[in-house]
Amino acid sequence: MRVSCIRVVLGLVLCGVGLGFLGSASYAEESPSQWTAPPESLAKWRAMRFGLFIHWGPVSIKGTEIGWSRGSQVPIEEYDNLYKQFNPTKFNADEWVATAKEAGMKYLVITSKHHDGFCLWDSEYTDYDIMSTPFKRDVLKELSEACRRQGIVFCTYHSICDWYHPDYPLGSPG
The missing domain is CATH 3.20.20.80 (Glycosidases)
Structure with missing residues (x-):
């Protein structure tokens, strides 16, 4: 059961993280500066992967x-x-x-x-x-x-x- 749950979760997380990376790059380029996360915060989040x-x-x-x-x-x-x-x-x-x-x-x-x-x-x-x-x-x-x-x-x-x-x-x- 634990392995099956992990497989499902991994698939969902990988999909979500992938979408997040795609969205964050274009969002940061198109957003006003007050909506853009500090570069060090984005770098920390990306490093966690x-x-x-x-x-x-x-x-x-x-x-x-x-x-x-x-x-x-x-x-x-x-x-x-x-x-x-x-x-x-x-x-x-x-x-x-x-x-x-x-x-x-x-x-x-x-x-x-x-x-x-x-x-x-x-x-x-x-x-x-x-x-x-x-x-x-x-x-x-x-x-x-x-x-x-x-x-x-x-x-x-x-x-x-x-x-x-x-x-x-x-x-x-x-």
Whole structure:
């Protein structure tokens, strides 16, 4: 199982990193200077070369894509209530990070909040978060600490878009 997961992750990460490199070069050339990352930051990121990007949340129960399967593959009412069942009792931050490190990865990025609004930490602004699940553990804190212990750079991807916010421009899919 572990080898199969690594193969899938490696394929996804290699694809994402490749796209990131292609996009970063043209973006930096076409962007105003205030949007361009400092050259030393880009050099450090490029030197790391290989990392893990994790999209994970309650919809993982269904085995569909996070966010965009709402209303298409998973009925809206069901999607919006999956957090009440989300209880990844086999989650082990140290094991996840060790697997990434064993594969040669230098950094780990996890989606802290995707467009669907679910937060993988205890948010004071919403109950649509990890503490409202049966799991009730701060996934971001655990992964951050595991990365620190094992020498992996920890990062988050955080979407400021939120389908539940009245100012979200497009509404949610579905």
